[in-house]
Structures are given as C-alpha cells and as structure tokens.
Amino acid sequence: MTGTLAIVGFGLSTIGPGTATGLIFAAYINGVARQPEARSILQPIAFLGFALAEALALFGLVLAFVLK
C-alpha cells in the first residue's frame, strides 16, 4: 500500500480543529438555548471563532499537498 505520510499527518492533525469547532458551536448552542434573544449577538462571534479554528485545519491540508 503506498501513499504519502503528509496526508496521514494531515488526517491526524484534524483532531484539533474538529474538537475546536465542536466546542465553539456547543457554546453557541448553549448560549442561544439559555437566551434565544442573544442569537444575533452570538452568531458573528461563533462564525469568527469557527473560521479561525478551521484555518488551522486547512493549513494542514494545503501543506500536505505542497510538501509531498
């Protein structure tokens, strides 16, 4: 079986951003559940946090392609 170690490394590295995304949106859901009026206040914060966490996952993907 052949493949690249880079892709295996990327697969392992998605543990972090995956957990982070789950935590961020768990906090957002909790916040909206406790106070539904806060939805529009919390939503930009949730998406900002998600984009920052996802950035790291995508660095891993891009570097896996670039540094084969």
Next chain:
Amino acid sequence: MLIRSGAGFTPPSSADFDFKPIFGSTIFTTKPVFLCFLSVILIATFFILSARKAAIVPSRLQFAGESIYGFVRETLGHEVIGHEFMRFVPFLFSLFTFVLTNNLFGIIPFLQFPTMSRIGFPISITLCTYVCYHWVAIRKHGFLKYMKDICFMPGIPKPVYLILTPVEFATYFVTRPLTLAMRLFANMFAGHLLLLIFTLGGEYLLKSGAILKVLSIFSFSFAVGLSFFEFGIQCLQAYIFTLLTALYIAGALADEH
C-alpha cells in the same frame, strides 16, 4: 472490470491550478488574471448602476447595493472600529466586495475558478491590510511608542515578558499576515480541489463499466451539493477577511495599550 487498479484516473492536484497564458508568454495573461479584471468590472458596474437615480423609495438594484454597503459600514466598520470608522469604510468595502466576487467565481459556470486559490492574490490584499494597520498605529501613537506597546504590554508582571515579547512581536509582524493570507488561500484551494475531485471522478466513473456508471450519479450529486456548501464558505471567508482587517485596525487605534 469492476475495480481497476486506478490506472487511467489521475486525481486532481495542485497542477490543476496552473494555467497557460492565453496570449503572449508571460504569466500576466492567464485565466486568473482575467478573472480578477472581470471581477473589478463587475463590481464597478453593479455599484454604479445601483447608485444612479437614487430614490427615497429604492428600486431592487439600489436596495441590493445599499444593503451590501450598509452591512460593511455598520456591522464591519462601525461596530468593530468604533469612533473613527468612516475613514476605513472605503477600504473595508473594497476588500469585502473584491474577495466575495473573486470567491464566487469558483461556482459560477464557465468561469469556475476562485482566483483567491492562487496564493499571489491573497498575498496582495493581505499586504494592503498589513501596511494599513501598521501605518494607522504608527500615525496615531508614534513609532517608538507603538513598538514599546507591542513588545512590553503594560500591566504584566516583569518575568512574563521573556515569553510574551517574542510571541507578541511575532504575532503582529508574522503570524497575522501569514494566517490572514493562508486562511483565504487554503479555503479556496481546498474547496476547488474538492469540486474537482467529485466532478472529474464522476466523469471517470461515467466512462467506466456499467455498474460504475450508476455510481457516477452519486459523484455528480455530491459535486452539486458541495457547490452550495462552497457558496457558504466563500461568503464566510470574505466576511472573515474583512472582519479581521477591521479588528486589526481597531486594535491599532485602541487607546488602552
């Protein structure tokens, strides 16, 4: 017959992002460059048309243009930067519309290439942001005070500076522009690559044996579903880029440091 050993299918790679020049032999006449020019023409046409004959009761085009401008000005300008936000609204608005249009080219038929997936384009706009927030801070606080505030934040016990100063310095000068450019680039690169995999894979399955032809339906429908997902990601990335630019500018203007 059912499963070949992969011969004949070359999966898409980063080579699919390189284009040959359309005329001449420089790299400045390739498809991404023309898409970039097209995006500027489209943005200018749309907003000029929407602002002409401005009426109190807006037409649909005027309402669309004003909604986008109002969104950038209020949500991204006023709320984030605060007091002196009007100076920066043209810059933020241009950033937002430029990134959004270039991203949307990734799912528009016949164009289908997000120009931000070539690293040069995110680097260029990140350079604008980088120069902007440093320039604003140096103009407001003076160069020496700005450096002192970055490296030696007030209100921290002395021994922590050993760790904090290199980290803060690296953040302001290296990490921020690097992550800003790479976030946009990586999102567009990965999205386009995914669409390529499912589309080219579906086409390859279609050319194979009978059972695999049926499976190509799933591949193509996945490509369609991913296009909608990509639309969301593209809008989100344009918003995030502009939001982070506004946040960095707000940090440069902040008084408490």
